Amino acid sequence: MKRNTAVSALPLLILLCLASGKLNAEVYGTPIKETEPQDTIKRVAATDTVRSRKGGTLDEAVVTGFSSEKELQMRSSLSTVEADRKYIEENFGGSLMQSLSRIPGVKASVIGSGESKPIIRGLGANRILVAENGIKHEGQQWGDDHGLETDQFGVESVEVVKGPAALAYGSDAIGGVINLKSGIIPSKRFGGSVNLFARSNNESIGATGKISGGNGRFWYKANGTFINYADYKVPADSIQYYSYYIKLHNSRLRNTSGREADGSLAIGYEGDDWRTSLRISNVNTKSGFFADAHGLEVRMSDIDYDASRRDIDLPYHSVSHTFVSNHTEWRWNRGTLAADLGWQNNRQREYSEPVSHGYMPTPPDALERSFRKNTFTSAVNVRQAFGTSTLNMGANAECQVNRKGGWGFILPDFERKAFGAYVTDRTVVNENLILSGGIRYDYGDVNIHSYKDWFKTPTADGDSVYMERSSDFSKRFSSITWSAGVNGRLGDFALKANIGKSFRMPIAKELGMDGVNYSIFRYEKGNSGLRPEESYQIDAGVVFERGPVEASFTPYANYFPNYIYLNPTSDYKEGLQLYYYTQSRVFRWGFEASLKWRFLRDFEFDADGEYLYSRQLSGEKKGYSLPMSPPWSASARLRYNLPATDVAKGGFAAIEYVVVGSQNEVVPPEEPTPGHQMLNLSVGKSFPLGKDQLRITLRCDNLLGVRYYDHTSYYRLIGVPAPGRDITLMAVWNF
Secondary structure, three states: OEOOOOOOOHHHHHHOOOOOOOOOOOEOOOOOOOOOOOOOEEOOOEEEOOEOOOOOEOOOEEEOOOOOHHHHHHHOOOEEEEEEHHHHHHOOOOOHHHHHOOOOOEEEEEEOOOEEEEEEOOEEHHHEEEEEOOEEOOOOOOOOOOOOOOOHHHOOEEEEEEOOOHHHHOOOOOOEEEEEEOOOOOOOOOEEEEEEEEEOOOOEEEEEEEEEEEOOOEEEEEEEEEEEEOOOEOOOOEEEEOOEEEEOEOOEOOOOOEEEEEEEEEEEEEOOOEEEEEEEEEEEEEEEOOHHHOOHHHHHOOOOOOOOOOOOEOOEEEEEEEEEEEEEEEEEOOEEEEEEEEEEEEEEEEEOOOOOEOOEOOOOOOEEEEEEEEEEEEEEEEEEEEOOEEEEEEEEEEEEEEEEEOOOOOOOOEEEEEEEEEEEEEEEEEOOEEEEEEEEEEEEEEEEOOEEEEEEEEOOOOOEEEEEEEOOEEEEEEEEEEEEEEEEEEOOEEEEEEEEEEEEOOOHHHHHOEEEEHHHOEEEEOOOOOOOEEEEEEEEEEEEEEOOEEEEEEEEEEEEEEEEEEEEEEEEEOOEEEEEEEEEEEEEEEEEEEEEEEEOOOEEEEEEEEEEEEEEOOOOOOOOOOOOOOOOEEEEEEEEEEOOOOOOOOEEEEEEEEEEOOEOOOOOOOOOEOOEEEEEEEEEEEEEEOOEEEEEEEEEEOOOOOOOOOOOOHHHHHOOOOOOOEEEEEEEEEO
């Protein structure tokens, strides 16, 4: 029994044209041209002076470049890291967040082998704001089994803000920001690249490509990506789901295969003192749910899940995400005015075999749930320099409309509106001291609609009624947030500190959810009495840099007076454990540390580590940690860089040792997770291909095939180990 979903023709049309490019730099205030990709995380932003078309000099612009860690520390009092296109390719995983998970403090909540969600310093879901070129990405990120709907091959660089950034972005940035950038102006009249890749564990194969060009004023870029992957393998013959033991066929998780087809198109125009761009993208995915853990009814299924490891059978979900955005910017002497408009349409459908459950009769079709969300976004920002100070003023607004469908209920229809306005200032006292601060006001409301079951349920008095799962209600929220920071240099040291308050509105799921979440193996119930979530935080950092040695240490702490989370109970509903949303006081602290040493000209050694402690200070789980808190981890890498020649760009060979500590600070029904160690290898080399370059990268993760558990994976609850050995091959042709 199989079902097919339509795949958008947009990526196919684009890929017929195609290739995917080598874009790697960005200027605030004026465009810059493409550059050859750098060879590491961009930890930097150097300042430069850029001339306008009229020949005048603009204000100093922040240029994403390749400089020192100290310079990055002087850029912002927040903890910020940037990763370029080449870094993403060399660390390619099954999803964008898996590719970025080597950055200290950043993790991926893995969903199967082709999807994941970001976790920053232990916080995820709606506490991490994902932005595309500055506009908030809005999908169905409330779902534990819903991945990030974006094409990682269409991203040119990624800025990661570790810690609260609500001052600039508003609610949902209480834990950090993942800003996906693709705004570099093509330097050639015509160019691009083609990228082919494959992975061994889930037999993934894919191709992506980009073409781009311009004539000095007008420019364009187009991108297309296709990926197909099979059921992924784990180093286990069986797993336990509640009291059931499930035997795996050839160590594969049944029905975890999937496919993806993405496309994007961008056009822009550069005037003398203004510029504008229009971007359209579409992401289409279809992936199966692990069949043996999607409710116990699947045991009565007639589907032969072992017939093919590439079939996508019931249960599965399909997602289509369309994003249209416009950015327009006007420039004058030492100032800019920027405006952004965005529209997003997200359609998610979940299909399951129509089986009667409880008092529900056999459904008429396989569409269990569908969600249609339209999001409208607008933002305006004015930046003006006065002497040694730079003033930023801005406002943004958002409207969401979400509608449900299907025979299964979990989330009611809702609308959400939000508005925020802010003012920030950054003053350069001298070359060794910078002060910054700001204040923001946010207002928002959520309107929840009523819903009754489509079937009757018997009551205690012998009657039968259509049970109400959600009632009509509205909630309004507002808050004032603030932040103050300092950056300084002292000899070989760069220092920074930031203190502030952040705010997050409860989302519709937390307020009105009421239903079975098979994919996370529980029954979840919302709480209409939740208050806004607030956080008081301090973030600091120190960097030492002398010659070939760089070292950094970034401690942080935050206090939540009313942290929102799903509290597990000992009760069961519809055969699954009942969880409900509640609030408690929470204190968290942690740090990231790193060391880099360049020696013998062509060798690099670097080591990273991170630690997080969290504790609930009130409520039923007082004294416990927070659910799915990541354990401490550390890694060390030795890399040899092959020297470049007149015809080739060189290459590298690297070995990485990773150690992850055990996690015994759990919230029942979580199980303690033992620690593990593993080795990773990677090599890469560029070869001349006519006048162009062909870059080949080979990577082996978990070289020794160690069996371990990922504590932040939602499959951890049913004892599914992380994937075993995985070999990735990637070839990139830039032309």
